Amino acid sequence: MKNYQKASLVLLMLSLLAGCSGKNSDSASTTPPDDGFQKELQTRLITAKSGDIITIPAGFHPINRGLSLNVSGVTIKGEGMDKSVLSFKGQVQGAEGLLVNASDFSISDLAIEDTRGDALKINEGSNIVIQRVRTEWTGGPKEENGAYGIYPVQTQNVLLEDCVAIGASDAGIYVGQSLNVIVRNNRAEFNVAGIEIENTIGADVYGNIATNNTGGILVFNMPDLPQEGHSARVFDNKVFANNTENFGAAGTPVSSVPAGSGIVINANDRVEIFANDIKDNNTANLIISSYYSTGFDSSIEVAENYDPYPETIFVYDNNFSGGGSAPDGLDLKALKVAMFGIGGSLPDILWDGYVNPANLDKDGLLRPEFAICVDNGSAQVLNADLANGSDNITVDGAQFHCTHKKLPPIVLPNLGG
Amino acid sequence: MWLRKVPLLLLLLLSGCGQQSAPVRVFAADSFPEHLSDWNLLRSDGRQLRLGSDVIPYDLNTPLFTDYALKLRAVYLPAGKPVTYREGQALDFPVGTVISKTFYYAVQDSSRVLKDAAAVSVDARRSLSLSDYRLLETRLLIRYDTGWRALPYVWNDAQTDASLEIAGALSQLEMADLDGSLQVFNYIIPDANQCAGCHAPNHSDKELSPIGPRVDQLNKFYNYDDGVDNQLSHWLKLGKLDRVPADLSLLPRRADWSDAAVSLERRARAYLDANCAHCHNPKGAADTSGLHLNIDARMDRNFGICKPPVAAGRGSGDRPYDIFPGRPDSSILLFRMQHSDPAIAMPELGRSLNHAEGAALIEEWIANMSGSC
Known part of the structure; x- marks a missing residue:
């Protein structure tokens, strides 16, 4: 009897203690209604240790909040870009699908679909390998689609290969403010910009297919950013029929890209365009332009140390065909008809004609080290002379005949060369 | 004989549930x-929600907007190790x-939360009546010798624990x-990585840190249980x-964004x-945009002007x-x-709703800016 009383007393004490510390918590009302997969995946990303390999099994995995990884040295691997699908169709939070703030990161063999904002963003990090990843907005090209598909920014030593990017309302593959980058053997389709290299120093872009975008491959420099870019080689790509109407959000830099642009160099220096197959881009196969042609009509001068001009450009050995037959925009349409007739076409290369007055020789031409050089058979350049209100539009090939010293290939130390 | 001691023991145990709370425990980072x-x-x-006896509640002059949630902030400081004063960033906590x-939110009919409830300090008994309020989450920042860690705790329905x-x-x-x-x-409770989305104001070293408890933010009065006092004093x-x-x-004292007696510019900044500035500063995650909105930034192009x-x-x-003077x-x-679509909304984390009053302030400030683009 005594023992019984003692036991019940202990029980009573225990329950009082429990009442104090509130251990009797039941399931929280605020536990997510999410599929267990999402919670498990995010937990694995949060608790990951360097060296971990996080696998995404085959299957269609709905995710409704942004995922993120902050630990370096992690690999995320699926079973194939058409098998392991992270679908963000019902996403309620997160400006990205997967945000990576880490180095020594590899991701491969999976798809990220229908994010509200960017699909895969990697913000600051070194030694980044992205292979066989598909980012796609599955409803086709629409303004409501997220901005960027695959988006490394402020990264260095980046390999981005064998990926597929479809439907981005800005750029399918967008490498920003980075250093030492290889973008190869990817396919970009139905984006506003297929592949965009922006404010990046040292990029090799080759073996890619860019088609059905508004603009195929863009090499841009924007002002007011921590890093200005230069030195890109764009070669051995197939850039054809990038004639999708511009569906970029009005006001964005890419919304000024005319539909039918093959390759566009804007305000960037030391760019080599060679051995590409560039055809049937209805505005022009290649556009070379300054920041002044991007539609920003600020009366305020561009930032002091920003170079708005495309300089030291070298175009050679490309295979141009078709293109220029139906330019986008009233001005270009009128220009085409006036100069080349209803059935005619603009030349392969379109240049806005802005030059830095400080870099001209006594004849008013760009000094050789800054020149736009075209050594590309019969390809001609239309100088739209926009700087002078198009007073003196010219079409010429010979004037642009020159060469620059070729850029060295990009070497990625993380891949042993 | 033994039984007669029971009531006393019970009383002792019950008193454990009263005013005096157990001392704060700081757990190791791996447990x-x-x-x-x-x-x-x-x-x-x-x-009732009660503050532990050895934590100090505090408030900020201008807090982060989080879907109109009310916030009870409190700090536990280990004995014998004071906080070191510094300006321009969070105080140096030991x-x-x-x-x-x-x-938390004020509630109506137990389920509905109220938008326009004024934030309340804990009362003189350092407690909050849960018949009027609903607790959602408690976020912790813990300072270890290796740096800060961030943890999200989610309150249960019974409001007894998180x-x-x-x-x-x-x-x-x-x-x-x-x-x-x-x-x-x-209402979205951030995951532990998203804590770092704001609490790593330097995105290169990615060190976590508190953001709010800076001198200029703490430099205000608080209604303590023993009277009103300036928090720093x-x-x-x-x-x-x-x-x-x-x-x-x-x-230094940060303006209260809602204090109409203060200049528009000070309130807006x-x-x-x-x-914004936990990301939009020269070392933050959003330095990729070149837009810096920290309170000590120069008001030039990188502040968004034109x-x-x-x-x-x-x-x-x-x-x-970003900012067109005179033209909000x-x-x-x-x-x-003014948008809550995750592809558009800023800040990216911490809100599903628009902060109409905050937007109204920024609108008025831009409308009254001189100059043009």
């Missing part, structure tokens, strides 16, 4: 407890510090406005603050710093510049504050 109650920072019996921020949810949580709430209109929204008197300049009246968008996507809203309707900054 975080499942339950918030284990820290002894806050206790709840489902009717190892062993635990900062807690509890998010459990650790490193993957965060989502809760659909119905919010009632003053006029009775109702709105359903997703209070900490000083408690011996919790070290190396403070002698003349307290000269310490206080608001932008609290809501700055065109870079990678804003749909966030640019067909507007030419042409300013991207305001557009992003």
Whole structure:
């Protein structure tokens, strides 16, 4: 009897203690209604240790909040870009699908679909390998689609290969403010910009297919950013029929890209365009332009140390065909008809004609080290002379005949060369 | 004989549930407890939330907007190790510090949360009546010798305890406005990585740190259980603050964004710093945009004045510049504050609703700016 009383007393004490510390918590009302997969995946990303390999099994995995990884040295691997699908169709939070703030990161063999904002963003990090990843907005090209598909920014030593990017309302593959980058053997389709290299120093872009975008491959420099870019080689790509109407959000830099642009160099220096197959881009196969042609009509001068001009450009050995037959925009349409007739076409290369007055020789031409050089058979350049209100539009090939010293290939130390 | 001791024992145990709470426990970084109650920072019996006896509640001049949630901030400081004064960033808290921020709403009919409730301090008994309020989450920042760690705890339905949810949580709430209109929204509790999305103001070293408790933010009065006092003076008197300049009246003070007596510019800059600068500073995650909104930034192009968008996507809203002086309707900054679509909304984390009053401040400020683009 005594023992019984003692036991019940202990029980009573225990329950009082429990009442104090509130251990009797039941399931929280605020536990997510999410599929267990999402919670498990995010937990694995949060608790990951360097060296971990996080696998995404085959299957269609709905995710409704942004995922993120902050630990370096992690690999995320699926079973194939058409098998392991992270679908963000019902996403309620997160400006990205997967945000990576880490180095020594590899991701491969999976798809990220229908994010509200960017699909895969990697913000600051070194030694980044992205292979066989598909980012796609599955409803086709629409303004409501997220901005960027695959988006490394402020990264260095980046390999981005064998990926597929479809439907981005800005750029399918967008490498920003980075250093030492290889973008190869990817396919970009139905984006506003297929592949965009922006404010990046040292990029090799080759073996890619860019088609059905508004603009195929863009090499841009924007002002007011921590890093200005230069030195890109764009070669051995197939850039054809990038004639999708511009569906970029009005006001964005890419919304000024005319539909039918093959390759566009804007305000960037030391760019080599060679051995590409560039055809049937209805505005022009290649556009070379300054920041002044991007539609920003600020009366305020561009930032002091920003170079708005495309300089030291070298175009050679490309295979141009078709293109220029139906330019986008009233001005270009009128220009085409006036100069080349209803059935005619603009030349392969379109240049806005802005030059830095400080870099001209006594004849008013760009000094050789800054020149736009075209050594590309019969390809001609239309100088739209926009700087002078198009007073003196010219079409010429010979004037642009020159060469620059070729850029060295990009070497990625993380891949042993 | 033995039985006669029982009532006394019971009383002792019961008194453990009264005013005196157990001392705060600081757990090792590899053994975080499942339950918030284990820290002894806050206790709840489902009717009253009480602050632990050794934590100090505090408030900020201009806080981050979080879907109209009210916030109870409190700090536990280890004995004998005062906070070191410094300006321009959070105070230098000693190892062993635990900062807690509890998010709650005033409630109506037990389920509906109220939009326009004024934030309340804990009352004289350092407690909050849960018949009037609903607790959602408590976030902890703990200072270890290796740096800060961030943990999200989610309160249960019974409001008796919160459990650790490193993957965060989502809760659909119905919010009632003053006029009775109702709105359903997703209240999102960030996951542990997203804590770092704000609490790593230097995105290169990615070190976590507190953001709010800076001198200029803490330099205000608080209604303590023993009377009203300036928060910094209070900490000083408690011996919790070290190396403070002698003349307290000269310490920097952040404007209260809602104080109409203060200039528009000071209020706007206080608001932008609290809501944007954890990413939008020269070393922050959003330095990729070249837009810096920290309170000590120069008001030039990188502050958004006549700055065109870079990678804003749909966030640019067909507007030419981040800030177009005199023309709020042409300013991207305001557009992003007035939208809740995750592809557009700024800040990216911490809100599903628009902060109409904050946007109104920024609108008025831009409208009254001189100059043009």
